[in-house]
Amino acid sequence: MRKISLFIATSLDGYIAKPNDDLSFLKLxxxxxxxxxxxxxxxxxxxxxxxxxxxxxxxxxxxxxxxDNGQRDVYVITSTERPQxxxxxxxxxxxxxxxxxxxxxxxxxxxxxxxxxxxxELLKHDLIDNLIISIIPVLLGSGTRLxxxxxxxxxxEFIKVKTFETGLTQLHYKRKK
Amino acid sequence: MRKISLFIATSLDGYIAKPNDDLSFLKLxxxxxxxxxxxxxxxxxxxxxxxxxxxxxxxxxxxxxxxDNGQRDVYVITSTERPQxxxxxxxxxxxxxxxxxxxxxxxxxxxxxxxxxxxxELLKHDLIDNLIISIIPVLLGSGTRLxxxxxxxxxxEFIKVKTFETGLTQLHYKRKK
Numbered sequence: 001m002r003k004i005s006l007f008i009a010t011s012l013d014g015y016i017a018k019p020n021d022d023l024s025f026l027k028l029x030x031x032x033x034x035x036x037x038x039x040x041x042x043x044x045x046x047x048x049x050x051x052x053x054x055x056x057x058x059x060x061x062x063x064x065x066x067x068d069n070g071q072r073d074v075y076v077i078t079s080t081e082r083p084q085x086x087x088x089x090x091x092x093x094x095x096x097x098x099x100x101x102x103x104x105x106x107x108x109x110x111x112x113x114x115x116x117x118x119x120x121e122l123l124k125h126d127l128i129d130n131l132i133i134s135i136i137p138v139l140l141g142s143g144t145r146l147x148x149x150x151x152x153x154x155x156x157e158f159i160k161v162k163t164f165e166t167g168l169t170q171l172h173y174k175r176k177k
Numbered sequence: 178m179r180k181i182s183l184f185i186a187t188s189l190d191g192y193i194a195k196p197n198d199d200l201s202f203l204k205l206x207x208x209x210x211x212x213x214x215x216x217x218x219x220x221x222x223x224x225x226x227x228x229x230x231x232x233x234x235x236x237x238x239x240x241x242x243x244x245d246n247g248q249r250d251v252y253v254i255t256s257t258e259r260p261q262x263x264x265x266x267x268x269x270x271x272x273x274x275x276x277x278x279x280x281x282x283x284x285x286x287x288x289x290x291x292x293x294x295x296x297x298e299l300l301k302h303d304l305i306d307n308l309i310i311s312i313i314p315v316l317l318g319s320g321t322r323l324x325x326x327x328x329x330x331x332x333x334e335f336i337k338v339k340t341f342e343t344g345l346t347q348l349h350y351k352r353k354k
Contacts, residue, residue, distance in 0.1 A: 012310070012333060012350065013324035014191040028332065123316065133189070137335040137350060139300065141328035147190035151318035155205065156189060158314040158344030167335030171346060173189065173314060 002103050003129035004049070004110045006119060007041050008146065009168075011136050015143035016116060021057055025138050029166040036134055036168060045072065046108040049098075049122075052078035052090075054115040075102075077118050099127050120148045129175050131156065137167035179280050180306035181226070181287045183296060184218050185323065186345075188313050192320035193293060198234055202315050206343040213311055213345060222249065223285040226275075226299075229255035229267075231292040252279075254295050276304050297325045306352050308333065314344035 009026060010016050017023055029036075048067065050058075055076045058066050067074045067088055074088040075098060082090040091098055099122065102110055109130075112122060122128050133146075159172040186203060187193050194200055206213075225244065227235075232253045235243050244251045244265055251265040252275060259267040268275055276299065279287055286307075289299060299305050310323075336349040 012308070012348070013328075014322075018330070025330075131189070135348070137333040139324070139328065139331040139333065141330045142326045145191075147316070149319045151190075151316065153195070153202075153318045154316040156314040156316065156344075158340070158346065161338055161340055161346055163335070163338055167333075169335065169338055169348060171189070171312070 002047075002105070002107055002109050004099065004103070004112055004122065004127060005041070005045065005130035005132060006112055006128055007038065007132045007134075008114060008119075009134040009136055010146045011138050011140040011143075013139045013141065014145050014147060015140040016114065016146045018140050018143040022143070025136055025140060028138055029134075029136055029164070029168045031164075031166050034164065034166070036164065036170060037132075037162070041132065042111065044109050045111040047073045047075070047102060047110045048113050049075045049077065049102075049110060049118065050113045051115045051118040052076050052080070053117075054113065095121055096125050096127065099125075116144050116146060116148060119146070120151060123147075123151045123154070126152070126154060126175070131173045132170060133173075134168050134170045137169075179224075179282070179284055179286050181276065181280070181289055181299065181304060182218070182222065182307035182309060183289055183305055184215065184309045184311075185291060185296075186311040186313055187323045188315050188317040188320075190316045190318065191322050191324060192317040193291065193323045195317050195320040199320070202313055202317060205315055206311075206313055206341070206345045208341075208343050211341065211343070213341065213347060214309075214339070218309065219288065221286050222288040224250045224252070224279060224287045225290050226252045226254065226279075226287060226295065227290045228292045228295040229253050229257070230294075231290065272298055273302050273304065276302075293321050293323055293325060296323065297328060300324075300328045300331070303329070303331060303352070308350045309347060310350075311345050311347045314346075 156173040162170040333350040339347040
């Protein structure tokens with residue numbers, strides 16, 4: 001069965017962005033030739049789920065090639081219908097239905113690329129299988145939290161930790177069966 | 178100069194307790210003969226700072242011997258005066274003044290043993306020198322957060338990570354000068 005994975009960076013105090021979607025803290029760990037396993041990870045997936053706000057943010061900041069590159073199915077979770085763009089589908093239905101359908105399809109794994117709202121919605125329904133969380137050595141003090149209040153408790157299985165010269169620490173967990 | 182250190186356990190989603198001060202998640206990593214470096218750490222300190230609620234909680238749950246054992250100076254941060262008990266002093270003044278005074282005194286390091294309110298107050302004033310954070314492999318979903326909103330950003334220096342058989346991961350950072 002296909003798995004859904006998170007692959008996300010957070011500050012030590014649990015923020016994935018400073019206020020106003022400010023991601024400049026990621027520059028602290030930018031290093032030429034170091035992608036922190038991102039390419040290897042994305043090779044394990046052929047489908048991306050992403051919230052509409054995050055999608056629009058990436059479209060504006062990085063450009064359409066990041067998602068709409070024909071390499072992967074991209075499901076943008078939104079309340080507003082939009083026509084499909086290449087392999088990018090704007091999905092307005094129930095998210096748990098989508099996940100159940102995708103998991104029962106054949107294919108590589110599924111990457112949940114945020115934002116926090118969609119991650120927390122999936123966690124509420126115990127639908128995340130793998131968590132790969134990169135901790136940036138900084139306290140941001142305020143911003144968008146990776147984990148929101150009001151989810152059920154969930155025991156994880158620790159898989160491994162990787163450390164990097166920049167001080168980034170990458171924690172790998174999976175859902176306990 | 179003496180340093181102030183945190184040594185605290187949190188869930189992966191950043192909670193140090195479930196609602197109603199429920200610390201039962203710590204049982205997930207209990208293992209005979211494994212103290213996760215606590216004894217070695219406490220040997221480096223001779224002074225403890227602790228919030229009044231946490232102090233009362235420990236007094237009720239563990240008993241007076243944990244703090245009032247004559248081994249260390251204990252400063253309980255409180256708004257209500259109480260008479261000193263052995264080396265346990267109830268401190269009602271300004272916390273930054275206390276820290277400045279303690280740091281300029283001779284001695285071993287200072288252990289800030291929580292709770293979240295006092296930790297965040299110290300972080301607001303950039304007064305924590307070392308952070309030793311043990312991540313328990315669980316998502317609690319709600320409870321008392323280690324880090325509260327509304328602190329200044331602060332870059333940290335990553336020192337090391339230790340992993341344990343139980344899945345606990347211990348991250349060591351220090352304040353960047």
